[in-house]
Amino acid sequence: MPPMPTPAGQPVSIDTGPILLQWQGPVAVITLNRPDKLNSFTREMHKALQQALDHVEAGGARALLLTGAGRGFCAGQDLADLDFTPGQMADLGELIDTWFNPLIRRLQALPLPVVAAVNGTAAGAGANLALACDMVLAARSANFIQAFVKIGLVPDSGGTWLLPKRIGMARALGLAMTGERLSAEEAEKWGLIWEAMDDPLLPEQALALATHLAAQPTRALAAIKRAMYASGTASLDAQLDLERDLQRDLGQSADYAEGVNAFLEKRAARFTGK
Numbered sequence: 001m002p003p004m005p006t007p008a009g010q011p012v013s014i015d016t017g018p019i020l021l022q023w024q025g026p027v028a029v030i031t032l033n034r035p036d037k038l039n040s041f042t043r044e045m046h047k048a049l050q051q052a053l054d055h056v057e058a059g060g061a062r063a064l065l066l067t068g069a070g071r072g073f074c075a076g077q078d079l080a081d082l083d084f085t086p087g088q089m090a091d092l093g094e095l096i097d098t099w100f101n102p103l104i105r106r107l108q109a110l111p112l113p114v115v116a117a118v119n120g121t122a123a124g125a126g127a128n129l130a131l132a133c134d135m136v137l138a139a140r141s142a143n144f145i146q147a148f149v150k151i152g153l154v155p156d157s158g159g160t161w162l163l164p165k166r167i168g169m170a171r172a173l174g175l176a177m178t179g180e181r182l183s184a185e186e187a188e189k190w191g192l193i194w195e196a197m198d199d200p201l202l203p204e205q206a207l208a209l210a211t212h213l214a215a216q217p218t219r220a221l222a223a224i225k226r227a228m229y230a231s232g233t234a235s236l237d238a239q240l241d242l243e244r245d246l247q248r249d250l251g252q253s254a255d256y257a258e259g260v261n262a263f264l265e266k267r268a269a270r271f272t273g274k
Helices: 043-058 092-109 125-131 147-151 159-167 169-178 184-190 199-214 218-230 236-250 254-264
Strands: 019-024 027-032 063-068 072-074 114-118 121-123 135-139 143-145 181-183 195-197
Touching: 019 043, 019 199, 027 043, 027 199, 043 092, 063 072, 063 199, 072 114, 072 125, 092 125, 114 125, 114 199, 121 125, 125 143, 125 159, 135 184, 135 199, 143 184, 147 169, 159 169, 181 184, 184 195, 195 199, 199 218, 218 236, 218 254
Parallel strands: 027 063, 063 114, 072 121, 114 135, 121 143, 135 195
Antiparallel strands: 019 027, 143 181
8 A cells, every 4th residue: 555645733534555545524534355265364454554554643533433334344364474484484573573563562551542342253363353452342253363373373463461450361372272263152251352342333333433532632642541551560569650640640730620610511511632
């Protein structure tokens, strides 16, 4: 996909290639668009997704919705994009370091809420891509598979960090070591995702959630993300200090003033993200 210039603050849509970017008001909707390959990743797709995320940030999105085209969310890495010639095997560490790790870091660091709408299979890096989003909704037909062990690999794209923290070590090890499918309903019961729902409801409900989040004080949401993700490795003292610093900053924001005034005036708040 050739580079597309983005005028500052102007939303740009992408409607061709392996990534689609559309706008629903302040919500940017990114669709992984290789449905014939279950939206598995190639280098070209990685490049297109990074470019789409550039447009999301430059276009002033207040929430991001990530989903997949067709019958699956994402099957992880497209093995056909790798070299298996003896003596010329692809360096998987380089692949991860160049593409998957920067993507996971970027999603977690985006200063706006990220919602994943998982339709169908989310396998391997595709499962962990969904779990790296802030809130995950899934169709009842969806399933999550840590498929790495089936080809002699370890979960990547944050899987070994995300799974134990969300569902505990016993279940994380079980999923990683067996590679078994986890249904959307079980994922919800285990606390791995936010909500499972009937398939026809997923697109509408996911967009409704992203739209709701876009209307909230997005600086506060960004701070919530930062604090929650920091808690995994921080001491209590460090976390208390971070909460203090974030609260001090937010206490000077226009959204805080608007929230307090709306409460006192018994009206709905009109947040601007400032």
